[in-house]
Amino acid sequence: MTKPHQPFHALQQRDLVNQIADQLTEALLKGRFQSGSHLAEAQLAREFGVSRAPVREAARLLESRGMLVSQPRRGFFVRTFSAEELNEVYDLRLCLERHAIQLLVGKLTAEMEEDLRKQLDTIYVAADRGTAVQQIEEDVVFHRMLCVFGGNSRLVKVFDQLCHEMRFCILLIGQLYDDPMRVASTHQPIIEALRTREPAACEAAIDYHIGVAQQKVVEMFRHSSQQRC
Template sequence: MTTTTQGFATIQQRDLVNQIADMLTEALLKGEFSPGVHLSEAQLARDFGVSRAPVREAARLLESRGMLVSQPRRGFFVRTFNADELDDVYDLRLCLERHAVRLLAGKLTAEMEAALSHQLETMRQVARDGTAVQQIEEDVAFHRMLCEFSGNQRLVRVFDELCHEMRFCILLIGQLYDDAMRVADTHEPILEALRTRSPDAGEAALDYHIGVAQQRVVEMFRERTQG
């Protein structure tokens, strides 16, 4: 009986940690904490109405996702990035998605194609009516589908972890999608290439799509951080 009670207590505590981590992530992505700012455990604990322990665990989780950094005896700080680090994020992302597209190209089903087409239309809708944060989220969702449909679930998990950094970096730039509809439309060639069932065509379309995005985003990030 004692073991069962302790098990439930652990689950409840872990759920609390994840809830705090999710709320902190949302605040970071909305720019409520500036790069380099110190996050006070005591203040956050008061804000959330909890003890400091789950706040500390949530901060450690965000540190593992590349959004916070810790300093001995000083606590946690919002991570700062440089252009070279962002370039590395895109390089790794390209490696993951290349593999995903090659796995997916030969087994694209009608249901997968329909889901990707629907997501593309969602991106266009958000480009017309949504916020910058929504545009980024729907963009990421399209690329996550490529990884998910590849059938490699470990690849999906790595993609998810990497995208925490990528979203954060993009939002540090500010208004990235000055022509959000054009950005949404650039995903169409990836879907067209997948329809050919050719791994080479899929990889080539993805290389071009992410390569252009990588160059643009990294250049904007370099200009912003040097400005």
């Protein structure tokens, strides 16, 4: 099932797949496609004014980002999460980033801080005039930098594996806030905590940043599930 929606924007001839993927992500963010709903390739191709091939490739790209799932001979569907699954994703993410920031305590160089601040500026730019997919990707880059700077390559590898589900969770966070700038601003206290070089302050900053999102998203999903029952 889909909700009434605005027509998709006209596409440029180059880079069709990424343009379609970006617009589909925006549609997911705005709730056009309900959780578990089927994405009809033929209908989308007509709306975009393209063949089915770039639509299919865009859907595969969104599947790699954890937003869609494919079923043999049936096509692509909006990924469905339960509140419990989301809670597990956030629990693991919190464990990873809590450990990463503890590894980073006292080791933050001027170059690392500058890189984090530049990335935060990029997050603000994406929040101001970027697409939903750009906002998600820049958010992920910031948190991956924390893991990389922590110096544990295996932790980074696990973070990358979790990224597919994390991207979908960040997409859900966007549904909770009218102003993307508010989401962007929540990264600033992490940098400030790292500057103190105090383990407790750093852990508290990452716990708050991820924990508040976890509480709100999981609560939203539980409430939504109760309404459907």
